[in-house]
Amino acid sequence: MKDIFTAPFVKGMMKTTANMYRMGWDERNGGNISMMLDNDEVAEYLDINKPIRKIEMGFDAKELIGKIFIVTGTGKYFKNVEDDPECNLGIIRVAEDGVTADLLWGYSDGGRPTSELPAHLMSHISRLHANPENRVIMHSHPTNTLAMTYVHELDEKKFTHSLWEMCTECIVVFPDGIGVLPWMVCGTNEIGIATAEKMKEFRLVIWGQHGIYGCGKDLDEAFGLIETVEKAAQLYLMTAHLPRVNTITDPDLVELAKAFKLDYRKDYLDL
Ligand code: 13P
Numbered sequence: 001m002k003d004i005f006t007a008p009f010v011k012g013m014m015k016t017t018a019n020m021y022r023m024g025w026d027e028r029n030g031g032n033i034s035m036m037l038d039n040d041e042v043a044e045y046l047d048i049n050k051p052i053r054k055i056e057m058g059f060d061a062k063e064l065i066g067k068i069f070i071v072t073g074t075g076k077y078f079k080n081v082e083d084d085p086e087c088n089l090g091i092i093r094v095a096e097d098g099v100t101a102d103l104l105w106g107y108s109d110g111g112r113p114t115s116e117l118p119a120h121l122m123s124h125i126s127r128l129h130a131n132p133e134n135r136v137i138m139h140s141h142p143t144n145t146l147a148m149t150y151v152h153e154l155d156e157k158k159f160t161h162s163l164w165e166m167c168t169e170c171i172v173v174f175p176d177g178i179g180v181l182p183w184m185v186c187g188t189n190e191i192g193i194a195t196a197e198k199m200k201e202f203r204l205v206i207w208g209q210h211g212i213y214g215c216g217k218d219l220d221e222a223f224g225l226i227e228t229v230e231k232a233a234q235l236y237l238m239t240a241h242l243p244r245v246n247t248i249t250d251p252d253l254v255e256l257a258k259a260f261k262l263d264y265r266k267d268y269l270d271l
């Protein structure tokens with residue numbers, strides 16, 4: 001059996017959580033990540049037939065029965081994952097009943113997966129339908145994105161458009177736009193259902209006055225989506241109180257879309 005601490009998926013989670021912490025996106029226990037793993041790859045590191053204990057999930061994830069995920073622990077600090085991955089991360093498999101999970105590794109202090117597990121697993125289901133290659137769901141509290149939700153209308157078209165205007169790369173990175181949810185109580189099945197509904201259509205979902213969800217085929221892709229939104233939100237806030245002398249116009253965005261052959265939300269432009 002190979003050493004689990006050398007597994008690329010454990011090392012990837014360590015590196016990404018440390019990066020997100022250093023970006024200032026994940027104060028205290030803020031943020032959570034889940035990544036679907038390949039069962040055969042996990043079996044090189046763990047005896048997947050010997051679960052440590054059962055974890056009640058409190059919602060139905062039948063579509064994911066037998067799937068294995070590495071997930072950040074609830075209440076755990078991203079800044080501490082690198083030093084003690086076995087305590088701050090867990091590897092779980094959705095059990096045969098679809099409502100419990102088998103813990104295969106981690107949460108060594110008796111911990112549990114993130115309180116946002118409903119939003120994560122329900123979003124995995126949505127994204128796998130949209131793109132079978134999707135593996136990662138990432139939630140974070142990036143400062144400027146969060147600040148923008150206090151001063152900008154929480155309207156998907158207007159929010160996406162304001163971000164597309166801020167950096168040339170935005171429409172290229174997220175041509176499908178951003179889903180936006182109003183403020184809701186977090187950690188509930190309700191916010192999970194609402195997030196997953198948006199994830200059918202969008203790879204990015206803003207939670208008003210809370211944070212953002214991103215997804216992707218790997219950790220870099222989910223991170224890069226959030227990073228691009230956060231950069232644009234920072235530029236928006238740096239300029240929101242100043243007279244706008246220049247901007248990227250809608251015809252410019254159309255030119256970009258043509259040049260990069262983008263399948264973009266045309267209805268989010270005013271032409
Ligand atoms: P967890 O510590 O349960 O992952 O919660 C953090 C968070 O960001 C809640 O939205």
Ligand code: ZN
Pocket residue numbers: 030031139140141186210211
């Ligand atoms: Zn949060």
